[in-house]
Amino acid sequence: MKAALSQRDAEKSSGIPDDALTPVPWTLPALRLEWNLEWNKAKATVAPWWAECAKEAYSAGLDQLASGLKNVTASRNGRRKGRRVGFPRFKKRGKARDSFRYTTGSYGPDGDRHVQLPRISRVKVCEPMGALTGRLADGRARLLGATVSRTTGRWFVSFTVEVDREVPAGPSRRRRTARPVGVDLGVKHLAVLSTGETIANPKHPAGSLRRLRSASRAYARSTPGSSGRRKRAARLARIHARAANQRRDGLHTLTTRLAKTHDTIVVEDLHVAGMLRNRRLARAVCDTGMAEVRRQLAYKTVWYGSTLVVADRWYPSSKTCSGCGWRNPGLTLSDRTFVCRSCGLVIDRDVNAAVNLRNLVAGSASETENARGADRKTHPGGRVAVKREPGTASAGQTGSAAPQGTAA
Ligand SMILES: [Zn+2]
Structure with missing residues (x-):
């Protein structure tokens, strides 16, 4: 293909008409x-x-x-x-993701514990596939393809399926609370909810950190190119993969719970790409996968019939008092507590942001209670508009955040 392309370029420069060029x-x-x-x-x-x-x-x-x-x-x-998308690159074993895919032929689950793969034949799987095979058997799901991949010495097969999913309509279908929840996705914690609940970052379990240290030390000491180095690299990779799996599990648990238990979920439109350019924050942002939380919420709210609202990127959720709407433009990232100089509210910075996000949704103002359950009264004009200009005080307006969540 590359040969045809360069041939074409040469022909073009020598003045050959377009319809006579070498086809690619x-x-x-x-x-x-x-x-x-x-x-x-x-x-x-x-x-x-x-x-x-x-x-x-x-x-x-x-x-x-x-x-x-x-x-x-x-x-x-x-x-x-x-x-911008670049020209496809060659894949290389060990560098690219090791995977291949079937879309036709006789592939698929064979019973609950085996899969049939063309050329490879019947393979036993570690995970029971009842949820999939049951749906395939009674026609609720249709197989579209299978991808076989390998990560850290383990082989996986993932099936692409088309499933008829019943989207629950109406707020009370799954005994959810009609009250919206604001979710402040952060660096310090994975998320802080407007209910005051804090979801910690999934961390390495205590023993795993020690294992990680010893494994990376052993790897660093090994001789390049030796079989010992290969083994140690594999051990290190397994520890990292385990941590990554735990993180992924934590994210899924959170997003499923939110989409199942709340009708409306309000998140901030974080400029994640911009945060990644800020190098100090970069690692933490990658670790907690804020963008991933939003991506998962977008499709899970569709699955479970709830709504995702994404606040405007410039909405000052951290700098605004969730009690009265007073703005503290001088708030910095290191201020962990929000102190209102207008109404005297003292509140955790992230909880304050989460409550502000929740307050964006119409109808929640009357239900606004102090996130800490204190006796503070809600100010009637306490809601703050979504405005592009930070610093313009505009109390009493309704947020213009558009409901999202149509992306599957
Ligand atoms: Zn205040």
């Missing part, structure tokens, strides 16, 4: 044709192992290449949002 295999059918016809004889020399693998693996790989190329074109033509 840009789509899946073209790529497949190229591989199965033009490269058929060469397969034996460039990839002598090709016959050992399911032909599906190549087809799925070409499919991914084709969609990658499509993204490149779309990005260049301005039809795709976000960061």
Whole structure:
């Protein structure tokens, strides 16, 4: 393909008309044709192992290449949002994610404890798949594909399925509270809720930190290129993978609970990309996966019939008093407690922000109680508008945060 592209460039510069240029295999059918016809004889020399693998693996790989190329074109033509997409890169064992994919052929669960994979045959799995096989059996789910991947010496198979999901309508379907909840996603804690509850960052368990230290020390001392180094690298990777799994579990537990127990969840539109550029915050932000919390809430609120509201990025949730709306423009990141100089409210910084987020949702003002359960009365004009200009006091207006959560 690259050869065809450079050939094309050469032809263009020598003035050959557009319709006479060398065609580039840009789509899946073209790529497949190229591989199965033009490269058929060469397969034996460039990839002598090709016959050992399911032909599906190549087809799925070409499919991914084709969609990658499509993204490149779309990005260049301005039809795709976000960061500019580069030309697809080669994958390399150990560098890229080790994975392959089936989309056709006889693959899928075979009973509750086995999967059938073309060319590999029947494989036992560690996790029971009852939830999947039950849905497949009675037609509530349809298999679209399977991806086999390897991380830290473990093999995984993940199935893409289309599932009929019943979206609960109405607020009382799952005995949820109609009261909205504000969620302040943070660096110090994973999240602080407007109810005053703090969800700590998932941390390494005590023993794991010690193991991590000894494993990284052992790895650092090993000889480069030796088999001992390989083993120690694997051990270190397993410890990291375990911590990553625990973190992921913590995030999912939180987002599922929120989406199931509250009708409306209000989060801040953090400029995560901007925070990542601030190097001091970068690690912590990566660790807690704030963007991931929002992504999960976006689809889980759809699943469970609740609503996600994302506050405007410039909404000063931390700098505003949740009791009276007084603004402290001088608040810095190191101020852990919010002290209101207007009404005297003293409140944890993150709880204050969470309460402000909750107050953005219409109808919550009357229910506003002090997050700490103290005897403070709510000020009637205490709600603060979502305004783009920080510093303009505008009490009494309704927030203009748009409900989100249609992205599945
Ligand atoms: Zn106040």
